[in-house]
Amino acid sequence: MIRRLVLWGWRRANEIWFVLRKPSVHFSLGFLTIGGFLAGIIFWGGFNTALELTNTEAFCISCHEMRDNVYEELKTTIHFTNRSGVRATCPDCHVPHKWTDKIARKMQASKEVWGKIFGTINTREKFVGLRRELAEHEWKRLKANDSLECRNCHNFEYMDFTRQNARAAAAHSTFLAAGEKTCIDCHKGIAHHLPDMQGVPGWDASELPPLEAPDDTASDDIRRLGEAMRNLPPAVAVAAQ
Numbered sequence: 001m002i003r004r005l006v007l008w009g010w011r012r013a014n015e016i017w018f019v020l021r022k023p024s025v026h027f028s029l030g031f032l033t034i035g036g037f038l039a040g041i042i043f044w045g046g047f048n049t050a051l052e053l054t055n056t057e058a059f060c061i062s063c064h065e066m067r068d069n070v071y072e073e074l075k076t077t078i079h080f081t082n083r084s085g086v087r088a089t090c091p092d093c094h095v096p097h098k099w100t101d102k103i104a105r106k107m108q109a110s111k112e113v114w115g116k117i118f119g120t121i122n123t124r125e126k127f128v129g130l131r132r133e134l135a136e137h138e139w140k141r142l143k144a145n146d147s148l149e150c151r152n153c154h155n156f157e158y159m160d161f162t163r164q165n166a167r168a169a170a171a172h173s174t175f176l177a178a179g180e181k182t183c184i185d186c187h188k189g190i191a192h193h194l195p196d197m198q199g200v201p202g203w204d205a206s207e208l209p210p211l212e213a214p215d216d217t218a219s220d221d222i223r224r225l226g227e228a229m230r231n232l233p234p235a236v237a238v239a240a241q
Helices: 002-021 029-053 064-074 090-094 099-117 124-144 166-176 218-231 234-240
Strands: none
Touching (some): 064 090
16 A cells, blocks of 8 residues: 555656656746746845835935925934934834735825825925825824834833823723723824814814914923923922822
């Protein structure tokens, strides 16, 4: 029985080898198979390299629409410069890390090329006019994926509530823990200026402080408050919380 199996396997191997060696018009099937495999590796390597090149901050801010608007805003936040020296770049927050999700996001971003060609936000005035719409697109995307890009760095399982202020600890330990809220629900404007927030759920425009300048926003006030709290002596900071 074993001998029959060995002989059958040998015959099948010879048949396969014969097919691989059998010439096509000009090349053997084996040559075409190996050549196709190598060509596939080269294509995949080139495609992945090009994909990663478009996934860098340098690529993102190569367009003046990004460099002169949202990038300048990012530079004033803790996500750009902080005591630990760990910073987030454009793709960290706007491009998923998983390959399949990343491809889907890149296909979605192809519409942005259309906007670049036709100058949809090629001036500061156009950008400010569409800021709310652009922000809502990102809020909706992050809400749908449960703030996936935020969670790539911030892991709820390892949050130390004792090192958070009372308001943050209360929100994280209840709404976030129960899945009722996700990061973007409370952290809009964490890296860029907020648009007009009138009508946005959870934001009451009447409670926001008045703007000191045309480009001043609620996110600036939140940032300044956080900086002030960090500069307070520990005892005073605890009392303020």
